[in-house]
Amino acid sequence: xxxxxxxxxxxxxxxxxxxxxxxxxxxxxxxxxxxxxxxxxxxxxxxxxxxxxxxxxxxxxxxxxxxxxxxxxxxxxxxxxxxxxxxxxxxxxxxxxxxxxxxxxxxxxxxxxxxxxxxxxxxxxxxxxxxxxxxxxxxxxxxxxxxxxxxxxxxxxxxxxxxxxxxxxxxxxxxxxxxxxxxxxxxxxxxxxxxxxxxxxxxxxxxxxxxxxxxxxxxxxxxxxxxxxxxxxxxxxx
Numbered sequence: 001x002x003x004x005x006x007x008x009x010x011x012x013x014x015x016x017x018x019x020x021x022x023x024x025x026x027x028x029x030x031x032x033x034x035x036x037x038x039x040x041x042x043x044x045x046x047x048x049x050x051x052x053x054x055x056x057x058x059x060x061x062x063x064x065x066x067x068x069x070x071x072x073x074x075x076x077x078x079x080x081x082x083x084x085x086x087x088x089x090x091x092x093x094x095x096x097x098x099x100x101x102x103x104x105x106x107x108x109x110x111x112x113x114x115x116x117x118x119x120x121x122x123x124x125x126x127x128x129x130x131x132x133x134x135x136x137x138x139x140x141x142x143x144x145x146x147x148x149x150x151x152x153x154x155x156x157x158x159x160x161x162x163x164x165x166x167x168x169x170x171x172x173x174x175x176x177x178x179x180x181x182x183x184x185x186x187x188x189x190x191x192x193x194x195x196x197x198x199x200x201x202x203x204x205x206x207x208x209x210x211x212x213x214x215x216x217x218x219x220x221x222x223x224x225x226x227x228x229x230x231x232x233x234x235x236x237x238x
C-alpha cells in the first residue's frame with residue numbers, strides 16, 4: 001500500500017462515524033458514463049446539448065426526444081456494483097459508515113447492499129404515472145417506445161431531478177445533518193461543480209476530510225488527504 005492508502009486506512013479504522021459523498025466517478029468503473037470527463041456525455045455530439053435535453057422545459061416541450069435520449073444514455077440496467085460500492089456497503093455493515101450521500105441515479109449503492117443512501121438527484125429505478133401516481137420499475141421506461149404510458153393513459157415519469165427542478169428538501173436536510181455531524185467525510189468520484197448538491201460538503205465541521213477523485217476539486221485545499229485516482233481502485237485496496 002502507498003502512504004496515502006495507509007493514511008486512509010488509519011482514518012477509517014479509527015472512526016465509527018464516516019459519511020461518504022459521491023458522484024458520477026463512483027459508477028464509471030461499473031461502465032456508466034459520467035458527464036464531464038474526456039469521453040463523458042457532455043463531450044459527445046447530440047442534436048441538443050445533454051444539459052438541455054435533461055431539463056424540465058425540454059421534457060415538457062420535447063417529451064418524446066427526452067425519452068429517446070434517456071433510454072439510450074441514462075439507463076444501464078446491466079451495470080453491477082464495483083469495489084467502491086461494495087466497500088462502502090461493508091463499512092456500513094461494520095457500523096463504521098453512517099450514510100452514503102450520492103448524486104448518482106443508478107441505484108448501485110443499494111445493489112451493493114448499502115441501506116442508508118440519500119439520493120440527491122433521485123433514481124432511475126423509481127418511476128410514477130403523472131396522472132394516477134402508480135409506481136413503475138425501470139423496465140416500464142427501458143422497454144417502452146416513444147413516451148411511456150401508464151395503464152390509465154398517463155405519462156410515466158422517472159423520479160430523477162432534472163435541470164430547473166428543485167432537490168427534495170427533506171433529503172437535503174438529512175444529508176446536511178449527516179455531513180455536519182461526521183467524524184470523517186470522504187468525498188469521492190465527484191468534481192463538486194453541480195450545485196446545490198456540491199454545496200453540502202461545506203457544512204462539514206470536522207478536520208478529517210478525504211478527497212478521492214481523478215481530477216482536482218474545490219475542496220482539495222481543505223482536505224487532510226487527497227488521492228488522485230479512480231475511487232474503486234483506491235477503496236479496493238483497503
